[in-house]
Amino acid sequence: MMNLTESRQQTSTRFIILYQGFLAIAAILIFFTGIDIYLQNFTSLLPLHWMLAFLAASLPLGLSLTRRLDSLSKPVLFCALGYIVLSLLSILIQSTLPELQYLENQYRTLIFLGLMLVIFAYHPLVAKWTKLTVLGVTLVNALMYIYEFFNPLAYRLEQIAPGRSSGFYQDSNTAGISLILGMIFTIDLIKPKYRLFYALFIFLGLAPTFSRGAIVGWVMVVGILVFRKFVPRYQISLLLVFFTVAIIILSSQLKNLAYIKNADGDNLFQQDTLERVEFLINPFAQKDSSQKSRISHIEKAWKKFAERPFFGNGLGSGEDPSTISQTGIAQRSHNTYLDFMVEFGFLGAFIFPSILIACVYQAEGEFKKQGIAFALFLFSQGFFSHTLMSEFTSLTAYAIMSNLSRHSKQKDLNMKLKSASSDRLKYQN
Numbered sequence: 001m002m003n004l005t006e007s008r009q010q011t012s013t014r015f016i017i018l019y020q021g022f023l024a025i026a027a028i029l030i031f032f033t034g035i036d037i038y039l040q041n042f043t044s045l046l047p048l049h050w051m052l053a054f055l056a057a058s059l060p061l062g063l064s065l066t067r068r069l070d071s072l073s074k075p076v077l078f079c080a081l082g083y084i085v086l087s088l089l090s091i092l093i094q095s096t097l098p099e100l101q102y103l104e105n106q107y108r109t110l111i112f113l114g115l116m117l118v119i120f121a122y123h124p125l126v127a128k129w130t131k132l133t134v135l136g137v138t139l140v141n142a143l144m145y146i147y148e149f150f151n152p153l154a155y156r157l158e159q160i161a162p163g164r165s166s167g168f169y170q171d172s173n174t175a176g177i178s179l180i181l182g183m184i185f186t187i188d189l190i191k192p193k194y195r196l197f198y199a200l201f202i203f204l205g206l207a208p209t210f211s212r213g214a215i216v217g218w219v220m221v222v223g224i225l226v227f228r229k230f231v232p233r234y235q236i237s238l239l240l241v242f243f244t245v246a247i248i249i250l251s252s253q254l255k256n257l258a259y260i261k262n263a264d265g266d267n268l269f270q271q272d273t274l275e276r277v278e279f280l281i282n283p284f285a286q287k288d289s290s291q292k293s294r295i296s297h298i299e300k301a302w303k304k305f306a307e308r309p310f311f312g313n314g315l316g317s318g319e320d321p322s323t324i325s326q327t328g329i330a331q332r333s334h335n336t337y338l339d340f341m342v343e344f345g346f347l348g349a350f351i352f353p354s355i356l357i358a359c360v361y362q363a364e365g366e367f368k369k370q371g372i373a374f375a376l377f378l379f380s381q382g383f384f385s386h387t388l389m390s391e392f393t394s395l396t397a398y399a400i401m402s403n404l405s406r407h408s409k410q411k412d413l414n415m416k417l418k419s420a421s422s423d424r425l426k427y428q429n
Contacts, residue, residue, distance in 0.1 A: 016064045021129045023058060023119045028133045030054075031116075031396045032178065033141070034169035041157060047392055051112055054119070062118055071121040073402035075358035080110055083351055087315065090344050094314040102316035109390050116399030127407035130400060131186055138182030141167055142205025145175065149208035165208035174393060176214025177381055179206050180221060181397045184374050185404065187225070188366065195225070196235045200242055213384035220380060221373045228369045301333035304342045312345035336382035336389060352382050352389060359401040365415070367408035374401055 030036050036047040065071060087106060091097065120130060145165035148154045157170065169175040183202045190198045199222050206218055222239070225231045304313055332339055340348030356378055360371030381388060388394045 013064075016061065017123055017125055020061050020119065020121070020123065021126050023054070023061065024126050024130050025133045027054060027116065027119050027396060028130065028137060028400075031392045032134065032182075032400075033137055034167065034174065034178070034393055036392065037170060038155070038157070038168035048108070051108070051115065051392070055111075055115055058115060058118055061121075065118060065121055068121075071123065071406075073117055073122075073358070073362070073399075073406060075361045076113070076117060076355065076398065076402045079351075079354045079358045080113055082354070084110060086344055086347060086351070090312055090314055093311045096314070098315035105390065106315060109395065112392060113395045113398065116396050117402065120399045120403040122403055122406040122410065124407065124410075127404060130403065131189060134182050134400065135186040135189055138179060138186060138202070141175070141179055141182065142202055144168075145179070145205045145208045164210045169393065172209040173211045173213060173385060174387070174391060176206050176209040176211035177217070177378075177385075177388075178393055178397075179209075180214055180218055180377060181374070183218075184221060184370050184377065185397075185400060187230075188370060192230075192232055195231045196222075196238060199225075199231070200239075213381055217377045217380055221377050224373045224376060225369065228372070230366070230369045297333045298335060298338065301335070301338050301342050305338065305345075308345065309341075310345045312341070312343050312348060315343055317343050332386040334384060334386055336386050339386045340389075353379060355389070355398060359398050360405050362402070362409045363405040364409045364412035367404065367411075371401070371405055371408075 030050055036045075036050045040046050120126065144154075144167045148165040148167065155168065164172040166172040166175040169178065179202055183199060187195055187198060199218075203215075203218055206214060222231065226233055226236060226239075304317060307313070333342070336352045337349045340351045342348070344351070356375045360368075360375050363371035378388065
């Protein structure tokens with residue numbers, strides 16, 4: 001009777017782990033690819049609908065996790081709890097309540113992050129499936145961006161920034177960031193002698209996005225991995241040759257790019273895209289027509305922060321209402337740290353870094369090098385983007401990293417126990 005009960009428990013546990021693995025793969029394919037945003041252009045399904053569907057589907061998984069709470073990433077959960085507390089304190093301090101939409105946006109973010117933490121909760125099988133799925137998505141994304149560069153209407157959508165690939169994400173900066181995150185998550189699956197080739201292939205996919213922040217971030221990530229000997233240092237010469245050839249080709253063809261037409265006879269590259277190409281050739285001589293508007297947003301945001309540096313201006317105050325008539329969407333400072341500082345005061349500057357640290361806190365062994373690259377890369381991207389704490393793609397990445405960090409810790413512990421057991425047997429013999 002006891003054996004039958006144990007057998008049923010084992011079968012039930014195996015089923016729930018397989019079910020969790022299925023949800024993890026589905027979550028990556030839906031949210032990490034940005035296809036939830038892409039599909040809303042052709043269907044009535046919104047990203048919120050996908051989130052609600054995954055919430056319902058993960059209920060059995062949530063119940064099972066009550067028996068293995070240690071699988072959840074507690075550091076990230078504590079950070080999310082601190083974010084809620086800071087938000088509530090801000091509401092109590094402010095003389096007026098924030099608009100309901102801002103509250104909905106914030107708590108949707110936190111609910112989604114909690115959902116992803118449940119779906120990617122630690123288990124060796126889930127971690128393995130997660131990495132393999134992300135590897136496949138990353139390789140496909142790189143190929144998609146290259147194809148979109150030559151066929152801008154490949155995915156039946158008019159490009160927001162003509163000439164800049166974005167895949168299903170529709171935003172080129174998000175597309176570039178996701179590609180680099182995928183590389184960081186999966187580069188340890190590649191043999192060391194092939195890792196630089198893998199990184200260079202990712203760069204070929206990244207280049208058509210013309211995302212300056214992501215391209216600079218790629219250079220930083222590869223530099224960190226080479227410095228930490230995760231990528232062989234003897235391959236640096238290959239890296240230098242690659243970029244020398246790329247810069248020579250771009251320099252010689254820059255003027256010709258302005259005359260390239262798409263299938264409709266329109267110019268493929270806008271002036272902004274051409275300026276981004278010029279930036280890649282010579283970052284110091286590049287003139288950016290969008291720089292003035294960005295500086296203007298930053299100046300306005302900094303002025304708001306300076307007026308209330310201790311308690312902030314409340315949820316939603318990071319938006320600039322005067323820009324709604326120009327784009328239909330209120331602009332922000334394009335800076336995650338400054339955005340939070342405007343809304344929550346100086347403590348807001350610590351929200352995003354604390355999430356990144358929590359994601360990699362448990363990283364051990366060789367994976368710690370990838371964790372450092374992950375944290376530093378996103379820390380730098382926070383100065384160029386204000387969506388890193390609201391986009392489902394980024395939130396999914398935080399849950400994936402926290403899960404893989406937990407996996408590396410357990411893997412490192414198992415190796416130490418195995419080594420200690422081996423040493424004990426040798427001593428006994």
